[in-house]
Amino acid sequence: SFYDEAMEIKRRQDQEILDDIQNAFDDDQFVIYLQPQVNHRTQEIVGTEALVRWLHPKKGLLAPGEFIPLLESRGMISMLDKHVWKLACRQLRKWKDEGKEHLSISVNISTKDFYYEDLYEVFTGLIEEYQISEKNLKLEITESAFAIDEVKQIETVEKLQKAGFVIEMDDFGSGYSSLNTLKNTPVDVIKMDMAFMSGKDIYKRGADILQMVVSMAQRLNMPIIAEGVETLEQAEFLSEIGCDIIQGYFYQKPCSVEEFEAILDKYEKEGNTIQTK
Numbered sequence: 001s002f003y004d005e006a007m008e009i010k011r012r013q014d015q016e017i018l019d020d021i022q023n024a025f026d027d028d029q030f031v032i033y034l035q036p037q038v039n040h041r042t043q044e045i046v047g048t049e050a051l052v053r054w055l056h057p058k059k060g061l062l063a064p065g066e067f068i069p070l071l072e073s074r075g076m077i078s079m080l081d082k083h084v085w086k087l088a089c090r091q092l093r094k095w096k097d098e099g100k101e102h103l104s105i106s107v108n109i110s111t112k113d114f115y116y117e118d119l120y121e122v123f124t125g126l127i128e129e130y131q132i133s134e135k136n137l138k139l140e141i142t143e144s145a146f147a148i149d150e151v152k153q154i155e156t157v158e159k160l161q162k163a164g165f166v167i168e169m170d171d172f173g174s175g176y177s178s179l180n181t182l183k184n185t186p187v188d189v190i191k192m193d194m195a196f197m198s199g200k201d202i203y204k205r206g207a208d209i210l211q212m213v214v215s216m217a218q219r220l221n222m223p224i225i226a227e228g229v230e231t232l233e234q235a236e237f238l239s240e241i242g243c244d245i246i247q248g249y250f251y252q253k254p255c256s257v258e259e260f261e262a263i264l265d266k267y268e269k270e271g272n273t274i275q276t277k
Contacts, residue, residue, distance in 0.1 A: 017067050020056065021076065025083060029055050032087045033254040034105070036263065037225060040235045041244045045267060047138070049106040049227075049247065050088045051254045052080065078116040081109065085126060085137075091257060092137060093130040103264075106138040106168060111145040114152070120159045134164030140191065142170045143181045150184065158186055168225070172213070182220075190217050194228035194248070211241045218242055 024030055030052055037047040054062040071077045088105045095103050113119060127134055139160060146153050157167055168189040169182070182190075192213055196206035210226075217224040226238050229248030238246055252263065 014070050017070055018074070024054060025079065029057070030080065030083055031055055032084060032091065033256060034260040035247055035254040036252050036260065037245055037247045038251045039244050040239045040246050045264065046245060047104045047106060048260065050084060052084050077110050078113050081113055082117070082122065089126045089130040089132060089137060092132045096132055101133070101136070104136045104138055106140050108140045108170065109145070111142065114145060114156060119156050120163070123160060123165060124163055135166060138166045138168055140168045140170040143172060146181050146185055154185055161186060161188070188222065190222055190224045192224055192226050194226060194234060207237065214241050214243045
């Protein structure tokens with residue numbers, strides 16, 4: 001290993017982030033951005049996913065890639081996840097007070113959260129604290145979370161399901177044992193990434209794989225959401241093969257809560273038609 005000046009620059013940047021982390025929590029610098037999930041056939045907004053951003057007082061708006069890998073490497077990711085879950089519940093409570101109880105938010109559960117937290121106690125506690133419905137707080141779990149200690153993870157998922165939570169399997173198809181995980185894990189919704197459609201040379205093969213995944217989900221009577229949808233061609237293809245719920249830049253990039261609410265207001269005023277970006 002040879003010393004490189006870039007290594008020192010990266011080390012200093014990482015240390016600056018770590019030095020600022022506690023202030024970020026104390027001063028509510030972490031915020032949620034929302035990305036709509038849209039039924040392409042009906043143009044209805046059916047849900048949204050919460051994604052974290054850091055409103056740094058000096059560096060401005062920081063994307064997750066600028067701080068999440070560092071928090072994961074230092075064993076601090078659960079602190080951030082719990083903060084995001086609370087922000088999502090706070091928003092759901094606000095919507096409930098405004099008569100918008102049909103709106104839901106999906107939040108991500110990191111693999112390490114299974115080890116650092118009692119997820120059943122945390123989520124049922126949040127529901128009790130904010131007096132919201134379990135159905136409105138949907139839980140996204142990546143399939144890689146079940147690669148280690150699968151029995152324990154499944155027990156946790158089953159307890160959450162019995163409590164009324166909707167469990168979504170995120171990043172389906174990106175791991176090494178998706179079919180086996182799907183067979184053993186009692187999830188309610190599959191989230192499928194459009195990475196299958198990347199690369200011109202494999203586009204046709206990717207489309208065939210997507211079609212088989214959607215068909216399998218239908219046979220299992222499981223809703224399926226396609227995320228990472230960027231073009232009209234992709235959206236139309238997905239709808240044709242039976243996957244109507246899409247999430248991605250084609251409709252809307254992740255946006256602030258205020259922007260999302262403005263989109264909702266415009267959607268309702270203009271005859272329930274969401275405008276593509």
